[in-house]
Amino acid sequence: MGKTELWQWDAVDLAKAIRLRKISSHEATKACLDRLDAVNPKLNAITFQIGEQALRDAEAADAAVKAGEALGPLHGVPVSTKENIDQKDLPTPNGVVAYKDVIAPADSPVVANWRKAGAIFIGRTNAPAYSLRWDTDNALRGRTYNPWAKGRTPGGSSGGAASAVAAGIGPISHGNDYGGSIRFPAYCSGVAGIRPTMGRVAAYNPSAQAERAPTFLTFSVQGPLARRVKDVRLGLHAMSGRDARDPWWVPAHHHGRSPQRPIKVGLITEAPYVHPKVAEAVRKAGVTLSNAGYAVEEVTPPSIEAARELWVKLVAADIRELLWETIEANADPLGIKAVKLWRDALPPITMGEYLKGFSHITRHRREWSLFLEQYPVLVGPNSGDLPFEIGFDTTDLARTQHVLDSQALMVTVNLLGFPAAAVPVGTTPVDGAPKGLPLGVQVIAGRYREDLALDAAEVIEAQHGLETPIDPAW
Secondary structure (H helix, E strand, O other): OOOOOHHHOOHHHHHHHHHOOOOOHHHHHHHHHHHHHHHHHHHOOEEEEOHHHHHHHHHHHHHHHHOOOOOOOOOOOEEEEEOOOOOOOOEOOOOOHHHOOOEOOOOOHHHHHHHHOOOEEEEEEOOOHHHOOOOOOOOOOOOOOEOOEOOEOOOOOOHHHHHHHHOOOOOEEEEEEOOOOOHHHHHHHOOEEEEOOOOOOOOOOOOOOOOOOHHHHHHOEEEEEEOOHHHHHHHHHHHOOOOOOOOOOOOOOOOOOOOOOOOEEEEOOOOOOOOHHHHHHHHHHHHHHHHOOOEEEEOOOOOHHHHHHHHHHHHHHHHHHHHHHHHHHHOOHHHHHHHHHHHOOOOOOOHHHHHHHHHHHHHHHHHHHHHHHHOOEEEEOOOOOOOOEOOOOOOOHHHHHHHHHHOHHHHHHHHHOOOEEEEEEEEEEEOOEEEEEEEEEEEEEOOOOHHHHHHHHHHHHHHHOOOOOOOOOO
16 A cells, blocks of 8 residues: 555654645645544544544644744644543543543643644544553443454554554554553554653643552553654654653653664563464564664563562552442443453452562562663563454453463563563464454663664564554455
8 A cells, every 4th residue: 555645644754744835734634534534433443533623723733834933843743642641621531431521621741742742633542441451442432443353452451542543543642551551552453652661751630530559650651652663753752741740750861872782682582471473573573683783682581470470469459459449330341340350360468568569679670670781672572472352351360361471571561660662573364354463572671761672663663564554454
């Protein structure tokens, strides 16, 4: 599919063409809105369209270009935002019927920063109830579908974002990542994304009635999804500005000191569960990096299983003690069942065990930080399994345990607080996926070294990236 239509263009190219007055923001925005009308009825990725306002904003963006005003890096570029962060005067339901009338009094930091960068907001994307599933379905907005295969999850909780950009409904979308909720949807839907270092991107919801639970504060971050790594980089830089409402925000540089050359890359092909096709994708990525001058070898990192178990233990404790009554009262039945299954994957713990567990985070981060001194870049699975069939997280405890085994390296990164970029590595033939099912890897680097992760991801993408956007495959 040649990229002749503006909805097929990458964000970097749109932004440049708008600045140079080769195209207008109005034309780009209208093209993405028309694409939304064409494919969203099949996908249900965008749940709240703001097309009329978007076109007015695009006209204002074009007027600013003609007037010679200073332009931000996303000036005139259509984007979408997930329905679990505040966007002024719009609902923030977070996949919950009871919150359908919660209207944001002000923009969250991500929205405010993208607005300052000149982005044009065309819609809001779907998320599961409370954004607590690796799938995207809820009683308020319904199910979001994967454009590659209707019977496979688009991932969660940023499944709407991933499905939208994969199908051409805007080149960049916002997501957040508590246990892989950017990287897993990017993997399932054949796009790219990054989970930044905690503190890189400010987070706060003005509509929130309480502060976030400790694990949400420690493990959850905001980040972009896009079809191309260059657009991920652009979206990340644009959303990373200071916001005094988040006291944990860090004024970190976007480029650090270059490691010793050749940069050593550790390939992680073994974890509690890794499908042979996924391990093959990791090794393919390694060959590509080796050919590009990286020094690549398969490695055994500090214990992934111990880190996974600690993440699950602490998250399950927060859900039991702080969130379960609210979830049980307000979430849809499948959402309740999914959260209960993985909450019950480990038994309850005492307050002493909880506090000791938090102290152990430091030990894991120290061990992995020392490991990254030897290997500044690590490449491994996002999920160790192929994108799951719909229903994977509402079956039984044994199936849930398999899912937790498959997601082990992904949630380990959340425990560690490191940045990790998801990037596609081709496809694999699967029944029900006429164009194949996406494969991919995550590229992990040290704290605030998103630049190293994105540089390596871009090399992998150049060899193995997918031809997106795609039409729904049914």
